[in-house]
Amino acid sequence: MPKTMWVLIEIEDGKAARSSLEVLGKAAQLGRAEAIVLGSAAAEVASTLGEYGAEKVYVHADATYDNYLTLPAVDTISMLLKQHQPALLMLATTYDLRDIAARLNVRNNMGLITDATDLTFDGDTLQVTVPWGGENVVTATLPQQGTGIVLTRPKAFGVEQFSGRTAEIETLNPSLDAESQKIKILDRVELPSEGPALEDASVIVSGGRGLGKAENFHLVEELAAALGGAAGATRAIVDAGWLPYSYQVGQTGKTVKPTLYVACGISGAIQHLAGMKGSKYIVAINKDEHAPIFSVADFGVVGDALTILPRLTQEVKRRKAH
Amino acid sequence: MKIHVCVKQIPDPNTVVSKLDPNTKRLVRSGVSLVLDPGDESTISAAIKLRDTIGNSEVVAVSMGPTSAQEAMRRALAMGVDRAILVTDPALAGSDALGTARVLAAILQNEAPDLVFCSTESTDGYTGMVPGGIAEFLNLPQLTFAREINVEGAKAIIKRVTLTGYQTVECPLPTVVTIASGSFEAIYPTMKGIMGAKKKPFTQLTLADLGIDPSQVGEAGARERVAAIGKAEARAAGQVIKDDGNSAQAIADFLQRYQLL
Numbered sequence: 001m002p003k004t005m006w007v008l009i010e011i012e013d014g015k016a017a018r019s020s021l022e023v024l025g026k027a028a029q030l031g032r033a034e035a036i037v038l039g040s041a042a043a044e045v046a047s048t049l050g051e052y053g054a055e056k057v058y059v060h061a062d063a064t065y066d067n068y069l070t071l072p073a074v075d076t077i078s079m080l081l082k083q084h085q086p087a088l089l090m091l092a093t094t095y096d097l098r099d100i101a102a103r104l105n106v107r108n109n110m111g112l113i114t115d116a117t118d119l120t121f122d123g124d125t126l127q128v129t130v131p132w133g134g135e136n137v138v139t140a141t142l143p144q145q146g147t148g149i150v151l152t153r154p155k156a157f158g159v160e161q162f163s164g165r166t167a168e169i170e171t172l173n174p175s176l177d178a179e180s181q182k183i184k185i186l187d188r189v190e191l192p193s194e195g196p197a198l199e200d201a202s203v204i205v206s207g208g209r210g211l212g213k214a215e216n217f218h219l220v221e222e223l224a225a226a227l228g229g230a231a232g233a234t235r236a237i238v239d240a241g242w243l244p245y246s247y248q249v250g251q252t253g254k255t256v257k258p259t260l261y262v263a264c265g266i267s268g269a270i271q272h273l274a275g276m277k278g279s280k281y282i283v284a285i286n287k288d289e290h291a292p293i294f295s296v297a298d299f300g301v302v303g304d305a306l307t308i309l310p311r312l313t314q315e316v317k318r319r320k321a322h
Numbered sequence: 323m324k325i326h327v328c329v330k331q332i333p334d335p336n337t338v339v340s341k342l343d344p345n346t347k348r349l350v351r352s353g354v355s356l357v358l359d360p361g362d363e364s365t366i367s368a369a370i371k372l373r374d375t376i377g378n379s380e381v382v383a384v385s386m387g388p389t390s391a392q393e394a395m396r397r398a399l400a401m402g403v404d405r406a407i408l409v410t411d412p413a414l415a416g417s418d419a420l421g422t423a424r425v426l427a428a429i430l431q432n433e434a435p436d437l438v439f440c441s442t443e444s445t446d447g448y449t450g451m452v453p454g455g456i457a458e459f460l461n462l463p464q465l466t467f468a469r470e471i472n473v474e475g476a477k478a479i480i481k482r483v484t485l486t487g488y489q490t491v492e493c494p495l496p497t498v499v500t501i502a503s504g505s506f507e508a509i510y511p512t513m514k515g516i517m518g519a520k521k522k523p524f525t526q527l528t529l530a531d532l533g534i535d536p537s538q539v540g541e542a543g544a545r546e547r548v549a550a551i552g553k554a555e556a557r558a559a560g561q562v563i564k565d566d567g568n569s570a571q572a573i574a575d576f577l578q579r580y581q582l583l
Contacts, residue, residue: 069491070454070464095484099466102454105420111545112419114449131554136342139550148545182463183493186479191487199485203582209336227583235445236336238504239360245469245483245502260582269335271448281580282560283573294562299576303565311570319574319583 002031003087003121006147008077009049010097011066014041018159019092021052023152025160027090028053030119034086035167038065038073043171050167053160060172064181069096071180074103079174081108086147088126090119093151101149111142112149115274117156131274154199154255155278191246196230198249203229204258206249206276207237210265210286210305214242219309220264226316232256234272250275264305268293285309323379323473325369326435327403328426328456329362331387331394332446336360347548348416349446351388358394361441363401363508365501369439370402370509372471380404382433386414386425392524399519400511406522407433411529416541423455425539428532430460437478438498442467450500457498464498465491469505 005027010017016024016037027033035054037046040063049057058080064072077089077100089104091097093115105112118129128150130138142148198204205227207220214237224231233247249256250271261279266272268284268291276282277296284297285305294300301308334355341350366383373379383398385391386409395406409425417425430438438460443450457464465471468480469488479492483502511519529536537543563572577583 074458095467095482098450099454099464102419102451103458103464105451106423106455106458109420109545112449112451113546114451127549132342132551135554137552137554138342138347138548139552141547141549143545183465183491186490186492188484188489189487197486235503236360239364239445239508241364241504241507243504245467245504246485248503260577267336271335271445281582283576285569285573289562289564294560297562298560299573300560300562301565301569301573302562303569308565308569308573312573315570315574316577316583319578 004032004034005030006086006089007033007035007054008073008089008091008097008100009035009037009045010092010094011037011039011041011045014044016045016048016052017092017094019094019154021159022155022157023090023092024049024053026119026152026157028160028162030121031087034058036077036080038062038076040066046167046169050165051162053162053165054167055165056168056170058170058172060174062176064176067185068181069183069185070099070103071182072176073100074107075177075180076172076174077104078107080172081147089147089149091149091151093154098151101151105149108147110147110149112151113140113142114151116150116152119150155257198230198232198247199254199256201230201256202258203227203260204232204249204256204276204279205229205262205264206232206234206266207264207305208234208266208272209236210267211237212306216306217242219306219313223262223309223313223316226313226320227260229258229260234266234269236269263293263297264309266293267291268296323373323376323437324382324433324435325373325379325437325439326382326384326430326433327362327366327369327398327439328452329366329383329385329394329398330359330444331356331385331391332359332444335445342551344551347551356390356393358397359441359445360508361443361445361503364503364506365439365441366398366401366403367509368471368501368506371506372437372473376473382407382435384426384429385409386417386422395524396519397511399522399524400515401509402515404522405524407525407527409527409529409532411536413529413536413540413542416544417539418544418546419449419451419455420545421539421543423452423459425529425532425534426452427456427459428534429527430456436496437473438462438496440498440500442500442502453498453500460498462497463493464500465493466500467502468499469502471499
């Protein structure tokens with residue numbers, strides 16, 4: 001009998017988030033995929049999910065989920081888990097879904113694996129692939145009894161088309177607990193960013209501790225601008241307060257897969273490598289020839305990023321002008 | 323106001339290449355340099371800043387870990403934390419997010435804080451699943467990915483990082499708050515802070531003190547199992563050159579060869 005996988009679909013601008021559709025496609029490859037959609041646009045979104053792999057969609061169209069974070073969704077999914085026993089609940093690693101998963105895990109004593117890049121069933125045993133550091137891949141399992149949670153790494157899977165498939169829609173009608181309407185969104189602010197967003201950029205130039213100080217980061221930004229790309233940063237320099245969190249490669253939702261990734265003064269900590277190793281071409285500049293970043297670089301230069309970057313920016317501009 | 327900060331000692335992410343022990347399938351922690359998670363230093367600093375703004379408040383560091391974690395707690399105290407609580411027990415080895423949240427929540431239950439601060443995720447495991455788990459055990463709301471925190475009366479209001487900007491989110495106290503890394507500049511311990519740390523209250527507890535059954539934590543309580551550790555598919559080794567003053571040209575040549583310019 002095929003296993004049933006649930007996928008919680010995140011709504012973005014009235015549509016299913018791409019990251020959720022990627023997970024839905026993977027679920028449909030594993031067995032029977034069922035989606036859960038919660039929010040004021042849930043009904044419209046639900047009707048589109050068949051062609052992305054869903055055979056059934058649980059829908060609760062209610063704005064409470066848009067206005068109050070985490071708890072209403074945890075209540076509704078917990079209620080569904082009392083009625084059904086899917087093998088897995090799968091979620092994309094995003095800000096909101098991560099918060100929901102953390103609470104579901106405890107409330108329903110589920111067991112949870114994060115950062116998965118692949119899932120398979122070996123008979124009844126789930127095998128989840130989790131990259132670990134630069135060198136290892138861990139195969140993790142969850143108990144066969146009960147429903148487990150797997151959070152998958154962004155961009156681990158492509159969006160799959162299941163043309164002609166229509167999903168059965170089950171409309172939910174839970175009474176939402178007023179006690180759970182506590183985490184209230186007061187307003188949403190979009191911050192304009194220059195150049196392409198990190199996660200969409202085809203070229204990313206990133207800086208790390210090897211730049212010495214925050215004032216030198218402009219060298220990274222200038223090369224990024226010359227290459228028509230985005231500037232990124234390591235957790236170390238974000239932690240040190242040089243740059244805001246939004247620059248960090250490897251943070252929640254910020255796995256990047258550009259065509260070109262230029263790592264400047266970055267040694268290659270595990271979390272950073274995990275966030276950028278899928279790049280097509282990697283160029284690294286670092287003073288320490290033993291830095292782990294060189295193990296993933298297609299082209300590496302052992303040298304000081306501070307002296308090489310301005311020359312490289314100039315050279316890129318010169319060649320682009322010809 | 324009581325602000326409790328959950329912290330963790332980890333292998334120094336700036337010097338240690340983390341390894342998995344093929345036998346225990348756990349992170350190798352012996353023979354490596356251990357530090358207070360740098361993300362937690364930022365989180366502690368956020369708590370101290372808030373304490374000093376509100377006044378008449380205390381910051382308490384809370385952790386579970388082996389005896390070596392005392393060092394990390396002393397650093398937290400030296401940074402300006404008022405007191406520290408560490409749970410150490412052999413049965414805790416191999417705990418998953420559920421087990422870790424269970425233990426930290428048990429400490430916090432007894433302490434009845436107004437605010438519980440955590441980093442959004444640790445720098446070694448980075449699952450980010452413990453703070454929400456703690457909130458669920460304590461039946462408290464959670465404000466996550468905060469880059470700014472304000473307390474107004476009986477409410478906490480944060481600016482919450484999103485992919486494209488931020489949200490302003492509020493909830494009633496008490497609550498769990500997670501701090502986005504890099505949002506608060508870390509305080510460096512002063513000599514006075516380091517000396518003063520030795521006199522601050524430091525409570526060490528075992529599982530029995532918390533009334534937790536050892537079968538609910540550690541490897542015994544963990545739902546997840548590591549079945550195998552394999553080698554990652556290695557990228558083909560690239561070319562590495564030493565900078566001789568012409569490496570900018572060499573990089574540009576590489577970019578042009580693969581039509582990246």
